[in-house]
Amino acid sequence: MKILIDILHPAHVHFFRNFAREAIALGHQIRITSRGKEMTTSLLDAYGLEHRQLTDQSRTTKGLAVELVKHTAMLMAEVRRFQPDATVSGSISQAML
Numbered sequence: 001m002k003i004l005i006d007i008l009h010p011a012h013v014h015f016f017r018n019f020a021r022e023a024i025a026l027g028h029q030i031r032i033t034s035r036g037k038e039m040t041t042s043l044l045d046a047y048g049l050e051h052r053q054l055t056d057q058s059r060t061t062k063g064l065a066v067e068l069v070k071h072t073a074m075l076m077a078e079v080r081r082f083q084p085d086a087t088v089s090g091s092i093s094q095a096m097l
Contacts, residue, residue: 001028004082006075006089007051008035013043016088020049031082033075052078 003023005016020030032049034040036056044051054074058067079087 001086002031002082002084003028004031004033004079004084004087006033006087007040007044008037008071008089010038010040010043012089013040013047013049017047017049019088031078031084033078035071054078 001023005020007013007016016032020032023030032044032051034044034051034053036053038057041051041053055067055071058064
């Protein structure tokens, strides 16, 4: 099974890391996308989870709106490339797919 995990917040790393490791151990293909927020990417690197950072956290309201559109577009492109059987996320972007 091919599973895409979209991680936007450091808490998501802790929530999904064991699932990702177990799925990999069972032979599933896992693709992790991320958002550069606080220490999200550092945690993924520390846990040895390969990921592709799609966007960086914006600081303004307008910037957050632009980031949401950009993240969703990049996530859609990743879904087209990877063609997962399932996607999981704590993101509204996933709900838009």
